[in-house]
Amino acid sequence: AQSVSQHNHHVILSEAASLELGCNYSYGGTVNLFWYVQYPGQHLQLLLKYFSGDPLVKGIKGFEAEFIKSKFSFNLRKPSVQWSDTAEYFCAVNAWSTDKLIFGTGTRLQVFP
Amino acid sequence: DAGVIQSPRHEVTEMGQEVTLRCKPISGHDYLFWYRQTMMRGLELLIYFNNNVPIDDSGMPEDRFSAKMPNASFSTLKIQPSEPRDSAVYFCASSLGQTGGSSEAFFGQGTRLTVV
Numbered sequence: 001a002q003s004v005s006q007h008n009h010h011v012i013l014s015e016a017a018s019l020e021l022g023c024n025y026s027y028g029g030t031v032n033l034f035w036y037v038q039y040p041g042q043h044l045q046l047l048l049k050y051f052s053g054d055p056l057v058k059g060i061k062g063f064e065a066e067f068i069k070s071k072f073s074f075n076l077r078k079p080s081v082q083w084s085d086t087a088e089y090f091c092a093v094n095a096w097s098t099d100k101l102i103f104g105t106g107t108r109l110q111v112f113p
Numbered sequence: 114d115a116g117v118i119q120s121p122r123h124e125v126t127e128m129g130q131e132v133t134l135r136c137k138p139i140s141g142h143d144y145l146f147w148y149r150q151t152m153m154r155g156l157e158l159l160i161y162f163n164n165n166v167p168i169d170d171s172g173m174p175e176d177r178f179s180a181k182m183p184n185a186s187f188s189t190l191k192i193q194p195s196e197p198r199d200s201a202v203y204f205c206a207s208s209l210g211q212t213g214g215s216s217e218a219f220f221g222q223g224t225r226l227t228v229v
Contacts, residue, residue, distance in 0.1 A: 032216075036220075044156075046217045049217055099144065099161070101146060104155065105156075
């Protein structure tokens, strides 16, 4: 069965620190990969996505993610976080064979000035 | 386009009552997803439709939950009878199908359901 694991449930950083959030999925076939962000009290918005091609994907607000097929991973990174990045981050996987869009449990990021 | 529209934004109901949540997807999108978000379980996929047809409802927790999509522009998620443990934020999302799965999903603002 298709599943997504996010290892960090709660991350606390100071402004300007670097960020890396882990995401692993379990599915042997071809997948599309996504990172979504949910700011407090708001709905989910797309940060970035990977469908094919260059495994290093750049998204909005300085975020990037790298797809490592051999590790079934799609980790999210940002070199220098800002207070405004405080939010919950969700990794999601869409398996080509099923069209299901499955989300991880989310990582809550708190950035302090 | 106004995006995915959900109603109501907030719903408070008494245990045992029927609750109906509504969703209008983005015009032209052929996938529609219903998710439930709780602190304990995160974002769970309940059911999804492709071209108005339910494809996978394995995430629907119990027979008390049902979902319909009578046409391309409207879907409902019904809970009857409702229970306090159904309290959560329910999100609807839609996406445009493409070769190899769906493209990015666009989410509505969610319905915060409280069952007392």
